[in-house]
Amino acid sequence: MKTFPLFKEESYPEAWSYELLEGKAPQGIAPRSCILNFEGISEDETVYNPCPFVMNDELCLLGRVEAYTSEIAHVHQFKKTDGAWRSQELSFLHVQDPFLTCIQNKKIVGGVALDFTESFPGVYHIENYRTSFYDFETKEKIIDGPNGMKDIRLVDLSDKIGVFTRPRTEEQGVVRSSIQFSTVSSLSEITAELICDISIDPLKKVQGFFNHNEWGGVNAVYQLRDGWLGVLGHIAYYSEHSTAESPDHAHTDEHMRKYAAIAFEFHPETGAVTHPVIILARNNLDTTAKAKREDLHNVIFPGGLIFLRDDEHVLFFYGLGDAHVGVSEVPYPFHHALDQDAENNHLFTMDRSTALGTVGID
Secondary structure: OOEOOOOOHHHOOOOOOHHHHHHHOOOOOOOOEEEOOEEOOOOOEEEEEEEEEEEOOEEEEEEEEEEOOOOOOEEEEEEEEOOEEEEEEOOOOOOEEEEEEEEOOEEEEEEEEEEEEEEEOOEEEEEEEEEEEEEOOOOOEEEEOOEOEOOOEEEEOOOOEEEEEOOEEEEOOEEEEOOEEEEEOOHHHOOHHHHHHHHHOHHHEOOOOOOOOEEEEEEEEEEEHHHOEEEEEEEEEEEOOEEEOOOOOEEEOOOEEEEEEEEEEEOOOOOOEOOOEEEEOHHHOOOOOOOOOHHHOEOEEEEEEEEEOOOOEEEEEEEEOOOEEEEEEEEOOOOOOEOOOOOHHHHHEEOHHHHHHHHOOO
């Protein structure tokens, strides 16, 4: 397995910072939000980092399921039945942070696959990780990305396939990260070696990502009109500020993770990119939902969007604190309109009343 090499320092120009984006983000609480509850999992497991999609006119979720004390994850598919989100495990998909896309009429599902070593009986440590892709119908593996890289995403461009990569390194407390992009003609061209080559090419960098000691990546991509792509992603850094899950339980730590959901547009032919906007951060949510660990309290990890037909809003699904699935109704986050004819977008479009009724936002 090919492993992603270290970056050169000159690959990191100044970029938009988290704090700059946060200052321009919508302020206040997102009032139309909820936390989902799930059935069919054990009492010591949690569900988070969801991927929403529409199949046979029903809203479905792929959810990362794992014990509170573990990162050994598997993916369940959930549907709302008799008023509850009920589980059907995807036995072939033992990954974290699932995603789904449609490439050349093929539904492709993927996530982050981990290698573990057992140092003591029942004590596991992460040895390595990579982004893996599978055929959703046949369950066969299609691609393994290079070791050490998450957030690789594919998008159908009609005559080509767009490939987003996310190289990230961290040494002696210094984080370096970027988003890279290139195109290929077919799925068979995509290999770990090709992804590494895209990731170290300065000409493949999507400009503006990321600032010093910040990182992030692409979570989902949607086709817009006039050749533009709508990108849902995240931006993150280690906060040194005091945070609290309750007023009596403050915590100050240089490794408090702070994640926010961002959206921007990218043109695959010209390389043009619009200024990203934060569409949701932890301070926009009025909930006492407890994080998996205290340092994850401020983590919003984007899962995907459900576009509401004939409406100027979308349903945004996300992981909250690595322990919950949250849903918020937010304004449509892109400048260009959604391409209604794109096959991939059919997986993520639904009538407003049906979608809101399913998640319980009325």
